[in-house]
Amino acid sequence: MKLREIREILQAEIICGEDRMDDDIRFAGGSDLMSDVLAFGQPGILLLTGLTNTQSVRTADIIDATDLPNDGNDCTDDLCTAGQPSNPPLPAGTSCGQGKDLVCDDSGTCVGCNGPEDCIGADGACSWRVCVDQECGVTNAPNGTSCNDNVYCNGADSCSNGSCSQHAGNPCDGPDGDGDCSETCRESQNDCNGNDFNGAVCNDGTYCNGNDACSNGNCSQHAGDPCDGPDGDGDCSETCRESQSDCNGNDPNGASCDDNLYCNGDDSCSNGACAQHTGDPCVGPDGDGNCAESCMEGPDACLANDPNGSFCDDGHYCNGPDACSNGICYPSNNDPCPGPDGDSDCTESCREQQDDCNGNDPNGSTCPAGECISGLCTPLR
Numbered sequence: 413m414k415l416r417e418i419r420e421i422l423q424a425e426i427i428c429g430e431d432r433m434d435d436d437i438r439f440a441g442g443s444d445l446m447s448d449v450l451a452f453g454q455p456g457i458l459l460l461t462g463l464t465n466t467q468s469v470r471t472a473d474i475i476d477a478t479d480l481p482n483d484g485n486d487c488t489d490d491l492c493t494a495g496q497p498s499n500p501p502l503p504a505g506t507s508c509g510q511g512k513d514l515v516c517d518d519s520g521t522c523v524g525c526n527g528p529e530d531c532i533g534a535d536g537a538c539s540w541r542v543c544v545d546q547e548c549g550v551t552n553a554p555n556g557t558s559c560n561d562n563v564y565c566n567g568a569d570s571c572s573n574g575s576c577s578q579h580a581g582n583p584c585d586g587p588d589g590d591g592d593c594s595e596t597c598r599e600s601q602n603d604c605n606g607n608d609f610n611g612a613v614c615n616d617g618t619y620c621n622g623n624d625a626c627s628n629g630n631c632s633q634h635a636g637d638p639c640d641g642p643d644g645d646g647d648c649s650e651t652c653r654e655s656q657s658d659c660n661g662n663d664p665n666g667a668s669c670d671d672n673l674y675c676n677g678d679d680s681c682s683n684g685a686c687a688q689h690t691g692d693p694c695v696g697p698d699g700d701g702n703c704a705e706s707c708m709e710g711p712d713a714c715l716a717n718d719p720n721g722s723f724c725d726d727g728h729y730c731n732g733p734d735a736c737s738n739g740i741c742y743p744s745n746n747d748p749c750p751g752p753d754g755d756s757d758c759t760e761s762c763r764e765q766q767d768d769c770n771g772n773d774p775n776g777s778t779c780p781a782g783e784c785i786s787g788l789c790t791p792l793r
Contacts, residue, residue, distance in 0.1 A: 435482060436490060487516035505530065517546065524548050538571035550574070565597035587612030593626035620652035642667030648681035675707035697722030703736035730762035752777030758784035 416433040419426065426433075482490045486508035488499040501520030508514050508522035515530045517523050523546040525531050531541040531548035537559035542549045552574035553559075559569045559576035567580030584597040584604035593614050596606035607629035608614070614624045614631035622635030639652040639659035648669050651661035662684035663669070669679045669686035677690035694707040694714035703724050706716040717739035718724070724734045724741035732746035749762040749769030756779055761771035772787035779789035 436486075485520060485522075487520045487522050536576070538576050539574040563599070564602040565599050587614070587626065589613050589615060591616050591631050593631050594629040618654070619657040620654045642669070642681065644668050644670055646671050646686050648686050649684040673709065674712040675709050697724070697736060699723050699725055701725050701727055701734075701741045703741045704739040728764065729767040730764045752779075752784060754778050754780070756780050756789045758789050759787045 413436070414433070415435045418424075419433070483499045485499065487502050487506060489502055491498040491500070499520075501518060502516050504516055504518040504526055506516040508516050513532070514522050514524060515526060517526055525543035525546055525548045528535070528541040528543050528548075531543060533541055533550070535541055538553045538557065539550050542551050553571045555570070555572050556578075557571040559571050561569045561576045561579070563569075563579075565582055565584070567583045569576050569580075570578040572578045582597055584606075585592075585595040586597070587593070587608040588595065591614055593608045593612065594605050596608050597604055598606035608626045610625075610627050611633075612626040614626050616624045616631045616634075618624075620637060620639070622638045624631050624635075625633040627633045637652055639661075640647075640650040641652070642648070642663040643650065646669055648663045648667065649660050651663050652659055653661035663681045665680075665682050666688070667681040669681050671679050671686045671689075673679075673689075675692055675694070677693045679686050679690075680688040682688045692707055694716075695702075695705040696707070697703070697718035698705065701724055703718045703722065704716065705714055706718050707714055708716040718736045720735075720737050722736040724736050726734045726741045726743055728743060730747060730749070731743035732748050734741050734743050736742075747762055749771070750760040751762070752758070752773035753760065754777075758773045758777065758779055759770050761773045762769055763771035773784045775783070775785050777784040781789045782792040783790060
């Protein structure tokens, strides 16, 4: 230990000898009894005492406490044996040099190293310490040499320019679109059983539930039926077929469809075809006074003229049977009743309000007994 270090530990004040602060102190002794110092002291000892008088200084001089053969070499000892100076080598490996970052060899010389273990640093798979001609150095492993950086999820490692810095990449499949949603790398377990991220694409092997996505390690999120199915258009074969993984299955019989024809009525599917129809949605010639109730395909309306000659009713009984013509209900103008026909029944004229033929024939109409008066066949006077 240097005298300077001892001063710092003791927080001592320098009275004289400032030039000897770098002296090496090999051993020391402490006592306030000078008789003990004389009995056990030896040359070169550092005397530690609480006394500050001339007796303690004289005692130190007597035992030759300051008379060591210091050769200034960190790698030799400074001894005085039987009055003779001696500087034998210190053990190999003893720290030396100004920064104590060198070592002594077995001949007493301060060198860089005696072996690799004397060099600063650590050995690894990609580089290691070497001692060549008592100088420290580093040797790198060939690039590509296998190593291990203790990180699992970057894959197999290899050396590059002395460091374990080349990596094969993630060793796990991760989210790869199959049905397994737990193939992500887990560093803490050094395995590939971590959950893939939620929303990652997967495939549960079922077509008709739609596109799949991972959720908490399971392929359990589904977009829903990918097929249009019975959607009211003219295609009745849009239902999902799991066995074929397509959308060409028959829609259910009775499902609503549209064959783009108005005049056959509402449509429905039958065995994959839009082939069931409720029939003409229009009233058509129904015997009322409207002769324009037939189906019009173009405008999808019930405003077409009923067929000419179709029976209709203009609301008048006494003008005879009516018929449609060019969308208008025309009367035949043929009185449906016999009227005054010369028989004895004088009540065969048409009654509009009653829609019958029980009205009185006109007074004066001929009848077998004479003439009709107020509905009765009355003899002439």
